[in-house]
Amino acid sequence: MFQNSAEFRILMMSTSRAWTVAAFFFMWLFGSSLLVGAQNGITDPIEVRALQDIKRSLIDTNKNLSNWNRGDPCTSNWTGVLCFNTTQDDGYLHVRELQLLDMNLSGTLSPELGRLSRLKILDFMWNSLSGSIPKEIGNIASLELLLLNGNHLTGPLPEELGYLPNLDRIQIDENNISGPIPRSFANLNKTKHFHMNNNSISGQIPPELASLPYLVHFLLDNNNLSGYLPPELSRMPNLTILQLDNNNFDGTTIPDTYGTMSKLLKLSLRNCHLQGPIPDLSRIPHLGYLDLSSNQLNGTIPTNQLSQDITTFDLSNNELTGSIPANFSGLPNLQILSLANNSLNGSISSFLWQNKTLNATESLTLDLENNMLTNISGSINLPPNVTLWLKGNPVCENDDLSLNQLCGSRSQNDTRSPSTTNSTTACPPQSCPFPYEYSPTSNISCFCAAPLLVGYRLKSPGLSDFPPYRIRFEEYLTSGLQVDFHQLYIDSLVWEEGPRLKMYLKLYPIYNASGNERNMFSRSEVSRIRSMFTGWLIPDSDIFGPYELLNFTLLDIYREVPVTTSKSGISTGAVIGIVLGGIAVAVTLSAVVTLLILRVGLKNYRVVSKQRRTSKASMKIDGVKSFTYAELAMATNNFNSSTQVGQGGYGKVYRGNMADGMVVAIKRAQEGSLQGEKEFLTEIQLLSRLHHRNLVSLIGYCDEEGEQMLVYEFMSNGTLRDHLSAKSKEPLSFAMRLRVSLGSAKGILYLHTEADPPIFHRDIKASNILLDSKFTAKVADFGLSRLAPVPDVEGAMPTHVSTVVKGTPGYLDPEYFLTHKLTDKSDVYSLGVVFLELLTGMQPISHGKNIVREVNVAYHSGMIFSVVDGRMGSYPSECVEKFVTLALKCCQDETDPRPSMADVVRELENIWLMMPESEIGVPESIDTVPEKMTPPSSSSMVKNPYVSSDVSGSDLVSGVIPTITPR
The missing domain is CATH 3.40.50 (Rossmann fold)
Known part of the structure; x- marks a missing residue:
């Protein structure tokens, strides 16, 4: 019956899988009995349906919420869903927190959020949500933290939010909220924090807010507020920060009553169109920060003695005498x-x-x-x-x-932008296996540990210079987190507009005295520390003011730690009864299922056998070596974590030292990855016939032992994204960035014009552009690539490929995203985004800001040099102007006006030829343009929304860029 033992093994595997299916069926049936047999230990069905509706209204590009259709939300640990540990008075588990911070979510907020009736924390910070804030959130009487900052939310603030009886904090800053502040907010008798800055809120500040008894922070800077400054605000008994910068209280004065705010620590009314004299503020005993600059204040500076706590006193740009x-x-x-x-x-x-x-x-x-x-x-x-x-x-x-x-003339250097460097230079290099690293502050010499990575920002600090307060800050934060002082390391910090102080922190575990030199936090400690940040459980500081969590990043080693599930609280008698019932049902059905096993097994055998034969046949490709699993395991020390150099959606990447001395990069697919299977075959088939100095070369593959691995040439300088990171030790000069741009463009041009048939890459991004030892750029990762269309039977050439949208947010061609029509101009758009990254150092999407939109705004306002990455040093301004003009042409929303890749290469070469020799040194010579590249006819017009007139295609190729006239 079976031709060989291998086929028999496949059948047995198929049969085993069928039994596994049966087992899972019985487990599901048992679970269903559990749900039917007892109300204890499951999530309230109303909240389950609400969560499902919430997910449907979101666009989850990174698949962070992929487990939201598996099991019960509370007992199956749905991502971001935290529940009460025990059932409530109705016998159900309930959602306590919805923590969806920084997950690259877009879409809208569902009104079904209002059905999470026991929710305490609603956190959607730092995503890309649009639409309005649902009024139904006002139904969640238990809500304590409403955290929606850093999105693209629009529309007015719902009146209903003013009736949340337990709300402690409302953060809607950095959105596009418009309309007035609802007067109903005067009912928020437990609210301590109003963070509504950086929106478009308009109208008069309601005087009724003066009745709020516990309000501590009132941040409404950078809005469109008007009217007068309500003197009644002085009646807020606990107000410590009043920050209203950059609003328009045209012609109003600062009320004298503001001098009676006994607990005020910071008063910031910069650029508010205020007039009149400065009130006597000497009666505020601990005022530490006063900014009344850029108004039309007149009269003299009060001579009364100021608070001894004052750090910053700014009355500049007024009419004082x-x-x-x-x-x-x-x-x-x-x-x-x-x-x-x-x-x-x-x-x-x-x-x-x-x-x-x-x-x-x-x-x-x-x-x-x-x-x-x-x-x-x-x-x-x-x-x-x-x-x-x-x-x-x-x-x-x-x-x-x-x-x-x-x-x-004063120096232009910003003395308030300190940074820190790792202080472990005395330790042996690279002695900590990845992802461990030396703890810079540990009192144990060269202690290897796995840190927690925290993005953290002081939103309204009461100081202007940080170094004198550094130790005090470290003591404040570590005591608030209840960790040892030596566990905190400030990796970097920078002042931002506001002013706000952004930091990247690392928290290291305590040295394990048992002798284990590689230490990591326990899962419970990770959860505890994260909840301290996300629950705002760290007490406020007078001098440092309110903070915000930007991100909380876990290394993969922490993600692999198993998560414990919530206890359901089901009684022992109920469990016994349910188990017996489940067994009875299982026995009844087992006979039926058994009859299906061999049929399913034989069917699976035929399918798997066919797939195996197809896969193996496709592997016989000239010029690509087939490696054994043993060879690659030996090259990577059995895939030791110390050899890991990266990780992506496909799997992990290792550095391998082959027996012949060759250094290679080995991309190992995740076990059971269906996406990996498809990308595996695609990449081999494409790369085996692509040969260009600006494309990463495929050396071989491995397809045995249940493994799928691809072997590439090793790129010693990593990804372009690594070198644009703020942590890069040696930033790229403009000449090097231009050279990387040209190399990348030539690689893609080869795909579009020289490959047979042509290829659309479909996933151009900075992390898919690798740099070799000479910083030559090479395009990588062809797992999502598609063959370009071929002529139909009548010889007509289709203009696009219709396909499901794939790619990376921030780099996706908008027209492709909307129409599903993939063209060569889709790669042009993505490469244009990479050019903008090279120009600015920014990421495509960060904290709700899109790089194309940000550069466009700077371009229109004539402030393009304000967004240029200052780390790349000096640069020829004319070359940079032409470079950004080209980048923005590539990033136009519509396909037709974008240049072709041939045009892009020609323009980059023209810019290169303009570069002073002192800037470019003596790099490798520029390759000649392939013969297939022909200039477009002079009649072809490229419509450019950034210039006052149309630009011909020949202008673009010749490098003649018209004068920019912002509209």
Whole structure:
């Protein structure tokens, strides 16, 4: 019956699979009996249906919610769904938290959210959600944290949100919310935090909000608020931060009553079109940060003594007169005193700096530019770390050489952008196996550990210079997290517009004294630390202000730790009864199922046998070597984690040292990956016949032992994305970025014009462009590629391939996404996004911001150089202008106006030829353009929305870019 033992084994495997199916069926039946037999231990069916509806309204590109159709939400650990540990008064489990932070979700918020009646935390931060906030959220009486910041939400704030009796925090900042603040928000008697900045909220601030008894933070900066500043806000008994910058309270004054806010720590009213005098703020005992800059305030600066806690005092860009009060001297914590661009007169007292004692980490900046100050009384000698700016004052007209430096142009360096470096240089290099690394702060020398990676931001800090407060911050955060001081490492930090202070933190486990030098957090500790951040359980700090969690990233080693399920609380008697019932049903059905086993097994045998024969036949390809599993296992030390160099949706990538000395990259498919099977065959079939210096070469494959592996040439400099990361130690210069662009474009051009038949890559992105030892760019990963259309029977050439949309968000051609029509211009769009990454260093989508839109805005406003990546050093501005113009042409929404890949290559070569020799050195010579590339006719017009007139295709090829005229 069977031709050989292998076929018999396949049949047995098929039969085994059939029995497995039967077993799963019985388990399902048992589970169903469990649900029917007892209400204990399952999620409220209303909430289950609500979660299903919520998922249907979302677009889950990364498949993060793929397990939302498996089992019970609470007992099967659905991603982001956290439940109460025990059943509630109705006998069901209920959803306590919906934690969907930073999951690249788009779509809309479903009104069915209102059916999660016991929910305490609703977290959709840092996604790409659109549409309005459903009013049904106002039905969740238990809700404590409403976290929707960092999306694309529009429309007004629902009145219904004002009737949430337990709401502690509402965060809707960094959206496009419009309309007024509902007066119903005056009912939020338990709310402590209003974070609504960076929206389009308009109208008058309701005076009724003054009745809120517990409000601590009132952040409404960067909106369209108008009307007057309600004096009633001074009645808020616990308000510590009032931040209303960049609104339009045209012609209004600052109420005198604001000087009575006894708990106020920060008052920021920058650029609010305010007029009149500055009120007396000396009655605020602990005011630490005052910014009233860029208004039309007049009169004199109050002479009353300021709080000893003041760090920042900014009254610049107003219409103030009189002299500089003596009360600024002797303030122990003052970091910035900015009075620039007023009409202050008289002398400058040297007591401003002479009474200041600074340590090595402290600094003081005195900005007094563009006033009417005539002289300095006392010593001009400045102590270390004190900076004084006097340009634009009459005092600078004196012939005193000692004033030259004080009266010159200020440095453009940002002294508030500190960064940190790993302090483990004394440890042996690469001694920690991936993904472990040395703990920089551990008191145990060269301690290898797996950190937790945390994106963290201070939203409204009460300081302007961080180094003096660094240790205090580390003590604050570690005590709040209930971890040891030496477990926290600030990997990097940077000041952002706001000002806000963004940090990337690493938390390391404590050294295991048992002698295990590789340590990691337990799963329970990971959950505890994450919940401290996501539940805002870290107490507020007076000086550091409110924080926000940007991301909480787990290394793969943590993802592999099994998750424990919630206890259902089912009684022992119920379990016994259900088990017996399940067994009885199973016995009854087993006979029927057994009769089907051989039939299913034989059917599966025939299918599997056919697939095996097909797969093996496809493997016999000239020029591609077939490796054994043993060869690749030996090359990677049995796929040891120390040899892993990357990971993608297909599987893990390892560095392999072959027996003949060749270094290779081995891409190993995840076990049971159907997507991997398809990509495996696609990549072999395509790469086996593609040969170009800008395409990664396939060396061989392995298809045995249940494994599917692809073997490539090793690219020692990793991915382009790695080099654009903020953590890259040696940023690429503009010349190198241009060279990478040209190499990538040539590789794709080969696919479009030289391959036979042509190929559409379909997944061009920075992580699929690899760099060899000479930084030559090579396009990789052809798992999603499609063959271009071929002429039909009448010889007509179709213009596109109709296919299911595949690719990576942020790089997807919008027209392909909408129409499912894949063309060569789809690759042009994706490569254009890569060009914008090279230009700016930004990612395609980050915190709800799209790189194409951001660069477009800068381009239209004539501020294109403001988004250029400052890490690439100097660059020829004309070349950069042409480069960004080309990139934006590639990224036009409509297909037709985009240049062809041949046009792209020609324009890049023209830009390269414009580069000064001092910038490019003596790199490899540029390849000649393939003969198949012919310029488009002069009559073909490329419509460009970024210029005032049409641009001909020949202009694009010749490198003649018209003058840019923003509309």
